[in-house]
Amino acid sequence: MKISTIKHLSVAAISGVSFLSGAFMIKSMEGEPVTASVIQEAQKLSGFNFTPAQADSMLNLVNGWGSSYDALHKLNMPNSVAPSLNFNPVPVGFTYPDAKSGFKLGKANEVQMPAHKDDLAFYTIRQLAELVRTKKISSVELTQFFIDRLEKYNPKLQFAITIMEDRALKKAAEADAEIKSGHYRGVLHGIPFGVKDLLAQKDYKTTWGSVPYKDQHLNVDATVVTRLEQAGGILIVKTTLGELAQGDVWFGGKTKNPWDITRGSSGSSAGSASAVGAGCLPFAIGSETLGSIVSPSTECGDTGLRPSFGRVSKYGAMALSWSMDKLGPITRSVEDAAIVFNAIQGTDSKDLSTIAAPFSYDGTGKTLKGYKIGYVKADFDRAYFTYGNNRRPNPNHATDSVTLAKLKELGAELVPIEYPQLPIGAMTVVLDAEAGAAFQDLLFTHKEDGMVLQGKNAWPNIFRAAQFIPATEYIQAQRARTLLIQQWYEKLKGLDLYITPSSSQNLSMTNLTGNPCVVLPNGFNQRGRPMSITFMGQLFGEGKLLQAAKIYQDATDFNQKHPSLNF
Template sequence: MLDRRRFLAVCSHLGLTSTLFPGVLWGMAEPQGKVTKEMIGNAADIADVVISDDLRDAMLENLDQNKKNYEEIYKLHIANSVAPAYIFDPVLPGMKFDSVKRPLRMSGAPAAKAQEADREIAAGKYRSPLHGLPWGAKDLLAVKGYRTTWGAGGFEQQNIDEDATVVKRLDQAGAVLVAKLTLGALAQGDKWFGGMTRNPWNPHQGSSGSSAGSSSATAAGCIAFAIGSETLGSISSPSTRCGATGLRPTFGLVPRTGAMALSWTMDKLGPICRAVEDTALVLSAIYGPDGRDRTVHDVAFNWDANLDWRKLRVGYFKEEFEFKPPAEPPAETGPVTPEEQKKREERAHTRERAQAMRKYDQQFSEAAIAKLQGMGVKLIPLELPKIPYGAMRSLLLAEAAAAFDDLTRSGRDKLLTEQSPNDWPNSFRVARLTPAVEYIQANRARMQAMEMWKKLFENIDVIVAPTFSQQLVATNLTGHPAVIVPNGFRGTDAPRPPRKENGIDDGDGGPGTPVSLTFLGPLYGEAKLLSFAKAYQDATGFHLKHPDLDAEMAEL
């Protein structure tokens, strides 16, 4: 049997020792099993990127998972006629949208407050319902004269000499920017170069992210509203954890000019508030083309708080609301090192905790369905389009790696505080080894998903869904809008996440913490979507409950 040493010796006699070719040939000749460090080294050389031996260890598990994801897309047998979504535009052929802008129609309470503010602002014109309101900007939005740190080590003193479009528009609306708000480093999680943003309902717990400060500060009542961003859950997750109301608009509704780019085809900016109607008022001030972000369409957002939501056609993902214990993963067999055995046990404990929390939280899903039916809503059972959404995450990772290519190549990624296998530094390195063909195939699969969701919304105005279900990845890929609202609070009997030695809870949930519900709409269907979400919020009142900061902080 030819081993690697003898194989390279043959290559030497052929005069190939000074090239990368022998190692590549050997890698191709090897049985196609798990990725090895040698394979990574050869691929890194070809990609012209330096990856040290210890960093290759961290990449192995992720690369093996990537291979499984590629196989999921292979199974689709995509027809030759399906084009990839190279320049992403969620608008498909045949879609038409209203571009005529009409005056806002607010409900009674906000209108009265606006009139009062109008009288109080005696020396100056009344600009909008946001006039005089304090707000905060996620610190990936550029503000001239202030640092824009992206929450990341190595960028602490960064200054960008421009105002983001949303910052300009809110200034024109009379809103008062009072703070730049923390975000997880480079828009991941809730840990930034200065520490961790905390959940006002449980300061022992992180706020989730990456719109960490945007959600935490809003829920705590420090500001009237904030602007956050979402690429894959960064409004949805912290809004849930902090009990805020978040709006993730349609991709291509709000210009991202002046915002840090993570994924050019998935990044979206949106408001985080305490109430649904507040998100509508903020959206009305920030949406529409700015002449610089070419993804933005000239589509009208006409908010009408008096719209009859009872006439809307509402569907729900029936199976997603049903609790089903997850299938047991394949048994991990074979001899292992003590370190690997510890990892296996940790994975098993994590699965057990997650299942216990899902089982506990099932009561909130059932209560939401019952409440909607009690409101007279005729829920139409729907099936979430079946396609391997998770396998398409390679699109985000590849774009993010490109956005921060210089960070990786220069070695400055070592300055980021988080360095686990799932954090950005390692993800960027892994993404560099994504084959171009697989990237294009994932784009083509994305186009199929867009077609499926277009068909799903043909006769539906709103879809009700659990926040943390497959829809989260799916709709971030297809560009559909979502509203995340508080949907109750866990009781004292809720499973507690384990508390680490540093006093931080390791995980989600716990007594007294909020849960959420998500409403989805068709592309650029925010007006109807928000009207329905407001009706549910008014009927439940969960958004009116606020954290007792004195009591919570006393526990620290």
């Protein structure tokens, strides 16, 4: 979900944020009445300047609010309880990109078992599905193959929290029996997968990668897990995530990048990206709030899909930010991402933030002729990054230019676009405020003291600081977000999609607007590590987004490169 490499804007750095309400809450927690002097001291941290008389006149109100806070705290609401106000990313005048739903895959090629069984590790879902469908390999054999790889490489890469061998092999045997009887559910039938361990599965722990929750059992199945199993998928592992969805450090260690184990796999879908990149899973589910599918997929050379906000049910998933969290697949190819997305997308009565929208995908296309694709000109023109007084060459600049040329060669019409002139970084206070509410209970019990990371920009301090964000400033940030959504919608009118380098302000902006993206491998840097490019869609425009990204990926071979795993 949230990643340390994208941002850590401390709450204190956000201009105009008042800390008054937090002071009132703290005093209330201590059982002391708020005095006029408390108000006057607290306002030093805000943009206000109340007179002593004004401060005195507030006392009845603010002390009354303290009683309200106490009453609300006593409810001990679990993380699963969402606010009664649901975020809706749909702008004024919006029409759905797809008129109706439909899903069509390209023709499957004949697939044979490889001479060396280890080569199965990097087969796509489609290739593995053909082997299972034609009974050249059983689901039990395939499941055991990937479990063995998980167990072999986990000690070095640290991407697994719980390997579900007994349950998985039982489910695989059931899949084989169904297929043998002629009941073939489709391309996911009998295919193993993993999920980030913020998704609940009632038979096993759901740890959220965090010390305070490492023994937590949730007696529910996440909707995403249920839908994948209904499609015939075999859940074999709960993968690591940075503690409470930050970075790649969790209570058991640090998840590594299979291309370079001196590096972490980035976060927070750390284990899902690392395991797929290492050929230990055909696909896995990740989550994103501010870059946590895009960043680890880039680091580990995977293809990741972050769907539109509201496309995929979050029921049974840890809440970090109710208005920004999204679940999506991490895979070997765009086609695989489309297959998994088709299985998990759709409304859910258990998640009121889901939004009904058509999804139409046709994977048979070979050309981008007729596609109107925007590109963020400033991002592609940037030859250098500036950090204070230092200037550093952009290592992706040459590759990004080649990407534009390739899109033109494939027939696309390219249109330069610019970002809205709004304070995008300031709006991410929404995430801090919601995360501070989601994990406020840790502060009352002081369990945040036991979390692994304790730096100034780590979750414990963000949760603490977030208690001083007033409701008024949170609402102002959400109002600014409305402006951003509308302005970006207007700028994208007439385009089928747009592209941008993966490391740009686009990532923060579109996690706020709710637009979908596909990040895919796009070459390698001088040190041999993967680079990526991001294809961005219109809101609920996953159909054309996936089609275009697949055509580009089919015209390159970057996703067919794999790490040597010589460690």
